[in-house]
Amino acid sequence: MPRPIALTEAEIAEGVALLPEWNRDGLFLRRTIETKSFADAVSLIVRIGFLAEAADHHPDIDLRWRNVSVTLTTHDAGGISVLDLDLAKLIDHAAASAA
Numbered sequence: 001m002p003r004p005i006a007l008t009e010a011e012i013a014e015g016v017a018l019l020p021e022w023n024r025d026g027l028f029l030r031r032t033i034e035t036k037s038f039a040d041a042v043s044l045i046v047r048i049g050f051l052a053e054a055a056d057h058h059p060d061i062d063l064r065w066r067n068v069s070v071t072l073t074t075h076d077a078g079g080i081s082v083l084d085l086d087l088a089k090l091i092d093h094a095a096a097s098a099a
Contacts, residue, residue, distance in 0.1 A: 003077070004074045004077040004082070004083050005077055006074065006079035007079070007080055007081055007085075015082075016029070016085075018085075018089075021033075021092060021095075027078070027079045027080060028071050028073045029071070029072040029073070029084050030069065030070070030071050030072075031069070031070050031088070031092075032067055032068070033067070033068045033070070033095045033098070034067050035066045036098075037066060038065055040098055041063055041065070042063070043098065044068050044094060044095065044098045045063060047094045048070065048091055048094060049061075051090045051094060052087065055083065055086065055087050057087050059087065059091075070091055072088055
């Protein structure tokens, strides 16, 4: 697989505009998802884990009771890449089914 390339500011802005639940924080995309229960939060993390493994792109995930916080960045690219935007979309889909 070729090394990922960081997106331009314009490309990031365009991508984030399509991800209203996500916030840009410098070189990172962040989202916190509130689930119905602790068990639902754990289940969501497992789903995100399988999505990340399939994409070979692994987010930072933090669990606080019913809240799952996800942080995406592409370390190899030194910032946000298409891998982050694509995984964010998949996580949004998983989160919608967890709600």
